[in-house]
Amino acid sequence: MNKLCVKLPPFAPDYSGACSALFELGGLVVIHDASGCTGNYTGYDEPRWYGSKSYVYCSKLREIDAVMGDDEKLVKKILDAAADLDPRFIAVLGSPVPMVIGADMQGIAAEIENRSGIPAFGFSTTGLDYYDKGASSAFLAAAGKFVKPVPEKKSGSMNILGLTPLDYSANRNASDMREFFESRGWEVLSAFAMGSGLDDMERSAGAQVNLVVASSGLPLARYFEREHGIPFVCGAPLGEAGSKVLEDELAGASGAKERLGGRKPAPGRRVLIVHDQIIANSIRVSLEADYGVQGAAAATPFSFADAIAREGDLNPSCEKEIAGALSGGFDAVIADPLFRDLMPEDSGARFIELPHAAVSSKLYWDRCPGIIGPRLCEYLGSEYFI
Amino acid sequence: MSGNGRPEPCLAYSSPAHGGWGIVRVGMLVPEIHQLFVCPSACGRHGAIGAIVHGYKDRLSYLFIDESDIVSGGYEQLIIDGADELLRSIKRPRGILIVVSCLDDLLGTDHEVFLGELRRRHPDVRFGLGHMNPISDGGRLPPAAGIQKSIYSFLEPSAGRLRQVNILGQNAPPARGDLHEFLEGMGYGVRVIGECKTFDEYLGLSFSVLDVVTRPAARIAAGDMEDRLGIGWIYAPISFDAAEIESNYRAIAERLGEPFRFDCGPWKKSLAEALERTREAVGGREIAVDDSATLRPFSLAKLLSENGFRVVKVCAGECPKFEEGALSWLREKTDAEWVEHDRHDAPLLREARPEMLAVGFECAYLYGVSLVADQVADEGQYGFAGITLMLERMRRAAAGPVDLQAVIRSYGLVV
CATH class of the missing domain: 3.40.50.1980 (Nitrogenase molybdenum iron protein domain)
Known part of the structure; x- marks a missing residue:
């Protein structure tokens, strides 16, 4: 990995992902930092922040506290706030400084839970990883704490895993996704974590199947499979025919199934899709099913699972490698607008903007399109792909 | 005035109106x-x-x-x-x-x-x-003090001195007015880093005879410039008080070794007229002011209250020492409330007061205000002209509602 980043902004960090996953659940969320980390999340990674009453705070960590390892000050601030705000749970997240001083975030959370009687989580987020890792941790922690075992599965029910605005924006996508499945006879028990509360999560172990719509939900899917015997499918209902492919896979899901793996790319016009891996994969399915495009490659600078990758898919880890991927001679690129700056001037590839909040933050999150079901095709249009 | 500020440290709330210039933007002034x-x-x-x-x-x-x-x-x-x-x-x-x-x-x-x-x-x-x-x-x-020091750190000792004065502390240059008339009237040019278009022009700041520090964050930078470049400095802060403004000018003239001959009278008159026009425009409307607009929200509230405006809220995370006098005055003379917008209970304090006029984004957000004076971080402030500019922004605010979210976004606040 090359550590120099000249053109792109840093992407959404792990603590933003964790906060985003917990945002709608009625908890008290505290980032243990001086101010900038909390500002990153509330100002740049959370399109739902304006007008919300969610309790997300900065601990106001100062040098003397860090040097002295004074966790009691943090614990007391959190207990005071909890007494005023009466949250459903408390989450305390690390940032770069707690990482360096070796703060025990889980220990701090245990102390808080012990003294307040309120369920508490500690996350060793560091600001070094990306949002999907943080969201994964938060999903897992919430599930571990709140999901209750059920005697039997509810036929025709499902959970949606990995749903955050950092991937899907705060537009209609989350509600469209739920509507998409409900209109086809599914009962959505819980969506981790947009449009669902803790009460929904509590009963989510009764689902017949889990649908993982972004990589942040994959560890949770494996947890559900292991602990509650729920099979899962990876993919989002994107595109008209693309969604149908997913529906068929969902209906047939009986055991663990990570779709979209193992097939080799067919030759043809080549498209590069840069996004979360599962979203990029799902767009590829739509390109194939709706447009007959073969040879599309998925690329992501975020979590990359070999099991759901195809040959030729890419996992660039820095700006230089992303630029390299974009220079791969593709006919078209579907990616966040900021990646356009990394395209070679003579590339000749058609660039189709698909804003990704984890990349470009508030710059374009109002322009994130609805992409669920046929809306993706409406957005992509038909000119190029027919 | 009610509200005391709680002595206990607590979790900090960052509203969507939180932020200012940030380190990067200040650094880009070079x-x-x-x-x-x-x-x-x-x-x-x-x-x-x-x-x-x-x-x-x-x-x-x-x-x-x-x-x-x-x-x-x-x-x-x-x-x-x-x-x-x-x-x-x-x-x-x-x-x-x-x-x-x-x-x-x-x-x-x-x-x-x-x-x-x-x-x-x-x-x-x-x-x-x-x-x-x-x-x-x-x-x-x-x-905030460190980056002020950094942005002048590229300067090197000059071979000589020019009759010019640097204004330190404000990221956006002060509005042209009494400060310029005062200094130029004595034959001194006014130099501000935010007006330097090239690096060579910036290097010219080291030829100045004096640094006038208008906000506390630049005091350490001024001290460093004195040590490294031999440029003396004086602290003459932004003020919403006519007597203090005049006293600042007097002190600057003395520091420059010049007789004080500047007549503040016309500027005071023009300020009085601006206050009157603004009072007419704003009427009896409730007003909130905050510390995102100015470092001295209590002093601003005092000025407005003294001149017949109905200030009901002063939103500030703290009351620095230099604002304690204004706070005492407000406590004694008004029933305005001091609201700490960054405490953990801030989300519970939000209420819809759409009829209010807000000077600053923090209080505008807290009270769901759409009549908003877009005053940020003392931009353009200094002297009588600065206050007049601020009043002009209040009149613009009174003229019609804005989409606060869009205004905040287009300003580009940085934490």
């Missing part, structure tokens, strides 16, 4: 330099997005560090190699400001190790050091 942030990737996100909004991302790069860089002891070498690579990747700048983050405070880095080596390797490029380290807030050199 023309033709490039900033290289050396930090974990997360630390750079807000500054980078802000830089894109404000149009100078092409002058900002990042060198990401991780745990292994910290424990391996190769941190300084990483910076040297990173700066070398950066210089191969971009158009050669006049200077590079290497900005380190909170982590650096804990590492005990010897910055001269990499600065010295870089200066040796690249004699045509000046290298400076900046800190984006909010962990030091409340300490000896908080980040």
Whole structure:
């Protein structure tokens, strides 16, 4: 990995992902930092922040506290706030400084839970990883704490895993996704974590199947499979025919199934899709099913699972490698607008903007399109792909 | 005035109106330099997005560090190699400001190790050091003061002096008015870093005879300039009090060794007229002011209250020492409420007061106000002309509602 980043902004960090996953659940969320980390999340990674009453705070960590390892000050601030705000749970997240001083975030959370009687989580987020890792941790922690075992599965029910605005924006996508499945006879028990509360999560172990719509939900899917015997499918209902492919896979899901793996790319016009891996994969399915495009490659600078990758898919880890991927001679690129700056001037590839909040933050999150079901095709249009 | 400010430290709330210029934007006041942030990737996100909004991302790069860089002891070498690579990747700048983050405070880095080596390797490029380290807030050199020091650190001792005065402390230059008339009337030019278009023009600041510091954050920078460049300085802060403004001018003239002959009378008259016009425009409407608009919201509230405006809220995270006089006056003479907008209970305090007029984004957000004076961080403030500009913004606000969310967004606040 090359550590120099000249053109792109840093992407959404792990603590933003964790906060985003917990945002709608009625908890008290505290980032243990001086101010900038909390500002990153509330100002740049959370399109739902304006007008919300969610309790997300900065601990106001100062040098003397860090040097002295004074966790009691943090614990007391959190207990005071909890007494005023009466949250459903408390989450305390690390940032770069707690990482360096070796703060025990889980220990701090245990102390808080012990003294307040309120369920508490500690996350060793560091600001070094990306949002999907943080969201994964938060999903897992919430599930571990709140999901209750059920005697039997509810036929025709499902959970949606990995749903955050950092991937899907705060537009209609989350509600469209739920509507998409409900209109086809599914009962959505819980969506981790947009449009669902803790009460929904509590009963989510009764689902017949889990649908993982972004990589942040994959560890949770494996947890559900292991602990509650729920099979899962990876993919989002994107595109008209693309969604149908997913529906068929969902209906047939009986055991663990990570779709979209193992097939080799067919030759043809080549498209590069840069996004979360599962979203990029799902767009590829739509390109194939709706447009007959073969040879599309998925690329992501975020979590990359070999099991759901195809040959030729890419996992660039820095700006230089992303630029390299974009220079791969593709006919078209579907990616966040900021990646356009990394395209070679003579590339000749058609660039189709698909804003990704984890990349470009508030710059374009109002322009994130609805992409669920046929809306993706409406957005992509038909000119190029027919 | 009611509301005391709670003495107990508490969790901090960052509203969507939180922020200001940020370290990157202030650093960009030095023309033709490039900033290289050396930090974990997360630390750079807000500054980078802000830089894109404000149009100078092409002058900002990042060198990401991780745990292994910290424990391996190769941190300084990483910076040297990173700066070398950066210089191969971009158009050669006049200077590079290497900005380190909170982590650096804990590492005990010897910055001269990499600065010295870089200066040796690249004699045509000046290298400076900046800190984006909010962990030091409340300490000896908080980040707001540190970056002020950094932006003047590229200056070098001059061969002589010119009859000109630097204004330090405000990122946006003061509105042209009494300050300029006062100084130019004595034959002194007014120099402000925010008005320098080129690096060479910026270097000309070192020829000044005096630094006038208008906000406390620049005091340390002024002290450093005195030590390194031999430029004396005087603290003459932004004020909403006519007597204090006049007294500031008197002190500046004395510091320059000039007789004080400036007539504030016409400026006072013009301010009185602006107050009257504004009072007519605003009427009996309730007003809230906050500390995102000015460092001295209590003084602003006092001025407005003294002149017949109905100030009902002063939203401020704290009351600094220099505002205690105004706070006492407000407590004695008004029933305005001091509201701490950054405490953990702030989300519970939000209420819809759409009929209110807000001076500052924080109070506008807290009360769902759509009549908003877009005054940020004392931009344009100084002297009578500064207050007049602020009143003009209030009249504009009274003229009609705005979409607050859009206004905040287009301003590009940076934490």
